Amino acid sequence: MTHVTGTLVLAGTPIGDIADAPPRLVAELEGADIVAAEDTRRLRGLTRALGVHTTGRVVSYFEGNESARTPELVEALAGGARVLLVTDAGMPSVSDPGYRLVAAAVEQDIKVTAVPGPSAVLTALALSGLPVDRFCFEGFLPRKAGERLGRLREVADERRTLVYFEAPHRLDDTLAAMAEVFGAERRAAVCRELTKTYEEVKRGGLGELAAWAAEGVRGEITVVVEGAPEPVPGDVDAEELVRRVRVREEAGERRKEAIAAVAAEAGLPKREVFDAVVAAKNAPRAAE
Secondary structure, rough: OOOOOOEEEEOOOOOOEEEEEEOHHHHHHHHEEEEEEOOOHHHHHHHHHOOOOOEEEEEEEOOOOOHHHHHHHHHHHHOOOOEEOOOEEEOOOOOOOHHHHHHHHHHHOOEEEEEEOOHHHHHHHHHHHOOOEEEEEEEEEOHHHHHHHHHHHHHHOOEEEEEEOOOHHHHHHHHHHHHHHHHOEEEEEEEOOOOOOEEEEEEEHHHHHHHOOOOOOOOOEEEEOOOOOOOOOOOOOOHHHHHHHHHHHHHOOOHHHHHHHHHHHOOOOHHHHHHHHHHHHHHHHHHO
């Protein structure tokens, strides 16, 4: 006799406008055996707004109890339960709880499906005015300045469009760090309060945006940054070559590998990049 397991349903919830709730969300909220919510209070607000009555058991599932609660939910799924996972806004697992539960369910060969819904990442990309044919999502940057710079240096030469989440009180420091690593003229868009009453998209160079953010910004923030420009052979000066090598070294690469990578990106012989690095290293001595 074949044992029938349950189903894990990941459901997107509105990031602002309640009218964006997918119709299937209502049916899943009403029919789930267990509703695992990032914040049960937020869930109650959502169900009231949608006019939904949940009949299943409601449990909390957030960063602090994710590891401990996952086995309990997997056991329920293995016993045939339909478990609905919702987070405060957007899709579960995207900078929100969910990954551990999905991985555990997949390992037990339990069916996992989704109710597609709003996403701050995709909404910001669409509104940014920047290329969206290729992009990568970087989530939240580290809070400490040094670690933040290190993370940015890792993607300094990334040609795909970059997407970040950020807290409003750290936005000015983050944009200033981006301007330092990516260049003040690199295009970006700060998307604030998406789909809400005070939605705003501020576009410009990173330096310009950092100055704007220094005055104070409120709300939920998504930052979209243009990818690094395609290299044009012979179009990168020695100072820029040295900067790129330094960025890679500070990110942990050995100098030899950093020089080879920068040369390949710039379409130049490795010797030319090596000479630029040596010249920069000896420049202070020559000035003495």
